[in-house]
Amino acid sequence: MSSVGNKEIQELPITDARQALQGRAAGVDVTQAGSKPGSAPQVRIRGRRSFNASNEPLYVIDGIPTVGGIEDINPQDITSMEVLKDASATAIYGSRGSNGVVLITTKRGNVGKTVVSFDSYYGSNKELGRIEVFDGPAFAEYKRESRRATGNYPEGPATPEADAKIFEPIELEGIASGRSIDYPAGLMQTGNIQSHQIGVSGGSEKTTFFISANYFKDVGVIINQDFTRYTFRVNLDHAITSKIKVGTSTLFTRSDRNGENFNPLGGALAENPLGKPYDDDGNLIFLPTSDGLRTNPFAEIVPGAQVDETRRYRAFTSFYGNWDIAKGLTYRVVFGLI
Template sequence: MKLYSILSKSNYLLLFLFYSLVCSSQNPTVSGVIKARSGEPLPGVSVVVKGTTVGVASDFDGNYSISVPEVSTLVFRFIGYKTLEVDVSLKKSINVIMEEDINSLDEIVIVGYGTQKKSDITGTVASLDQERLESVPNVDISQAIQGAIPGISITTLSSGAAPSNDDTSIVIRGKNSILASNGPLVVVDGVPYQGQLRDINPNDVKSLEILKDASSAAIYGSRGANGVILITTKGGVEGKTVIKYDGYSSIQQLSNLPNLMDGEEFYNFKKDRDPDAITVSEQEIYDNKSWVSWPDIALRTGFSQNHNLSVSGGSKNTKFYTAFNLLDVKGIAKNDNYQRISTRVNLDTKINSWLTLGTRSTLTFGDQSGNSANFSDVFWMNPLTKPYNDDGSLNIYPWEEDTFWSNPLEGVYMKNTNTSTQIVTNNFLNIEIPSIEGLQFRLNTVV
C-alpha cells in the first residue's frame, strides 16, 4: 500500500510538471502596428521582451507579432525615436505610436546610398536640421547654409533683392582649381540638379546633408571632388490630409550710411575754397534752397514677404505633397525687385508589393526686371543740382554747366525685362527584387 501511494504521488507530480511545461510553451501572442506621430508606419522597429533575448522586428508596414509570457513588458526601440516600454497585461493587441527623439535625430544622416548612423560613417557629413530651414526666413538654400554648418565657406557678392547664383560662391573642400569651378555638386532627391539653388523653396526641403571629404567621389565620381550637397524634399505620409501655411514679412533699412554734406554745407565748403567756383545753376538752387539729397532719392525702405501653402497626406498606397510659394522682395534701392513664384508636386504610388511609381516636379517663375540707380555717382553727385525737369521728367544732365555728370537715376527709368521660367521634373520607377531582400532597382528620368 505504501509503495502504491508513493507511485501515485509520483504520477501526479509528473503530470503536474508536464502540464506546467505545456502551458509555459504555449505563451500568448501579442501583435499590433507601430507608427510615428505623423501616422507613418515604422519598419524595422526592435520589439523585445524585457529582461530576455526574445524579440522581433516590425515589417515594412509597421506590423509585428511576438509570443510573450502573460506577465511581461515589451520594449520598443528605433533609431531616432524614444525607447518605449509597454506592459502586456494579458493584452493580445497593442498598437504603438513612437515619439521622435530630437537629440538622437542628429545621429541619422542621408548619404548617397541611403541613410546611416553618423557614428558608422567613415567620411565627414554635416547636416542642417529642418527646424532651421523653417524657423529662419531664408530667401534661398545658400542663406540657410551660411553660418549654420562649420567648414563651409559662402561668399555673397550681391547686395540686391535677388539671391543671384552668379554672385554666390559655395566652397566646401577649398579651392582645388584656378580656372575650373570649385562649386559643389548639388543632388536633389537622388538626382544631380542642373538648376539654380535660388529656385528651390527652403520650405520644401526635408533634410540637407553635405558630404565634405573625398569619400564622396566614391559615389559620384569626379563630380563630387568639390563636395556634395544632398537635398531631400518633403513627401506625403499616410493619414489625414494636412494643410499648412506659413509666411512672414519684413522691412529693410540701410545702416552706416555715410554722413554726406547737404546743399548748404557743400555751398559753404566750395565757397571757402574758391569763391568764383560757384556756377550760376548752383547759386540759383542755393538761393531757392531747393538742393537735394541724391541718396534719399535713390534709396527707400525695403520690404519683403514670403507666403508658403502646402497640402500633404495619402493612403496606404499613395502619398502626396504639393506646395505653392510666393516670394516678393523689394530692396532698399529703388527699382531693385525680385519675385519668385514656385509650385511643387511630390507623388508616390505603390502599384503592388514590388513596384512603385513617383514624381518630384517643380515649376518656378522668377522676375528680376528693372535696374537700380548708379550708386557710384549717387554718393559723388553735387547736391546743388536738379534731378528732374520742371515737368517732372528725368533731367539727363542735372548740372547745366558740367555735362560730364549724367543723371545717376537713368537706370531706374530704363525698360528692363529679366524673367525666367524653369520646369524640373524627376519621374522614377522603383522595383524591389522579391527574391532578394533589400535589393532595389530605381529608374530615373529627368527633364
C-alpha cells in the first residue's frame, strides 16, 4: 500500500486530487491527458489490464465506492489517499478492484475548541513554449523558393514584377508594409490559478464536526478556456453511547468548465502571416486572405462566437453506524448516495 498525506496534497496548487499521486506512489502512473483547465489526469496502477474495458482504479471515498472520477472532490478536504495494489485490492473489493483501489479519507472534526482556518493562494500560468512558425518575410521567401523549385520564379533577388505573379494583392500589401501576424500568440494569454478556502472544525466528547467551503478557479493560457469549482462539505460524528457511533459526510459541488472542446491553435499554426486580420478601423476580417479555407483564428475568440460551456452539479452523501460489540469485534455499516 502506498499513502499520500494531507501535507503532500497541500504542497502543490492542484486542480484534481489525483495529481497529488504523481511521482509519490510507487507503481502508480499519473499522466495529464491535456493542458486545458479542468482536464482530469489518467491514473494507471501496475499498467493497463484491459484492452476494451476501463483501466481506471476504483475510488472509495469515506468507505463508499464511487463510479467515475473524483474531480469534484476538493483536494484541501482530503486527509489521506491510500493506494491498494495487487492482491490486496481484489481481496477486499473483488473484481471491482482489479485495476487497483484508491482509498480517500476526508477531514473530520476533533474534540476541543472550535478552530477556524483559512487557506488561499494565487499564481499565474504561462505556456512552456511555442511551435516556431514563419514570420511574414520568411514565409514570403519560402513561397518564392517553392516556385523556384518548379521553375515558376526566376533565380536571384526578388523583384516586384516576379512577386506579382505568385502573390495575391493582400500578400503584396503585407510584403510592402512589412506585416507579420503571429496568430498563435494572439490566441494566448497569461492565465492564473487561485483557491480560497475556509474551514471550521471542533466538537465535544459527544459530537465533532468539520465544515468547509472552497472557491477554485483556473484560467488557461488560451483565451476562452477556464475552470471554476465551488464546494461545500459537512462531516459530522456523534457518539450515541460509549459503544455506538454514527456520522455523515456530505459534499455539494458545482463546476463550470469553458472551452473543453475548443482548440483554435491548429488553424492558427497554418495561417498565412502576410494576411490582414483587421481592417484599418480595427474591425475583424473573417477571411484574412482570399483562401476560403483559411478563416481568421481571431474570429473564434470574439465573445459569444464560440460557446462551449459545461456546468455540473453533484451531491455526495454517506452515513455510517459503528457498533463496538466486544473488545476486538466491531460492526460497521455504511450507506451512501452519489
